[in-house]
Amino acid sequence: MSEAKSNENSSVKVKCLVQQCLSAKLQVVLPDMEKNIEPEFVQIGRGVVFFVCFMKDATEADVDKLVRSVLGAKLSEPDNDPSKHIPILDIPGDILIIPQATLGGKIKGKVFQYHYNVNKDLGFELYSKFIELCKKYAREHPVWSKNSNLKIVNGTYGIRQVYSTETNGPYLHLIEF
């Protein structure tokens, strides 16, 4: 049974955890006192956070499908009707993209293993593509593109994701395939 499960999971190629937020802040440059490097942050207001993870065999076509899915998903609450949910670009709201390879881990005993995660180089390419496509589809979106104060920002691939957020309910959803 558990072996069958791990085979199932190995077929997942992409994962995105979607969190709603009122605000979120992420460190994108870690400080290094010896090298005189100051920390840098990105910040968003009301919007969504995408925690993204790519597994082995993920392709650019999968990234495109994933971006369309997370941008199209009806998960965000319009101000005028909290009983309803609509896509983030229709709200329209900010987007923070965070690489989170740990989401690909599978626990074995007490330790997580990451055997099914993509390698770092391809992971970086796919992550960059994810960001590029989010920005492209947002720019092409009739509602989102009309609001010049909105933003899409992202974390730095491969570093610690020092992160804080305030929510009116994170309303966490996982999209994976």
Add this chain to the structure above:
Amino acid sequence: MSEAKSNENSSVKVKCLVQQCLSAKLQVVLPDMEKNIEPEFVQIGRGVVFFVCFMKDATEADVDKLVRSVLGAKLSEPDNDPSKHIPILDIPGDILIIPQATLGGKIKGKVFQYHYNVNKDLGFELYSKFIELCKKYAREHPVWSKNSNLKIVNGTYGIRQVYSTETNGPYLHLIEF
């Protein structure tokens, strides 16, 4: 292919998303001005947040197995050695438990469906059991139980989980079976 996947997923009975935090705060009583009800919050310091979701066919035995797994998982960083990870009770740190049924959703088109989620009554029982067992195993733990300033707090089942957090890296991991 996609049908096979949805069958696979329907066999998952419990899910817990584990997030590391420096602090976290959760509303446990929603305000109601008409009824003169003030909001109430719980708060933790350095520790973990467990977002918990139960699916159909989940049993109390599954809850026990899940609690042992999330408490035993080596995911928290000791102060004296950030390269290492050990279980939260060995840190020892605080625990915030949040019911998050939305984690059981599966996207269909643009909309999430929750067909595989447990029903509300059984979900409440299993959630209560999860909290009870976390507290029990923490009290029995040789390191955690010696620190009287530590706490395990939880969200209110069935309400909106108004939540904020600060992290030194959320280090998100999903345990599900």
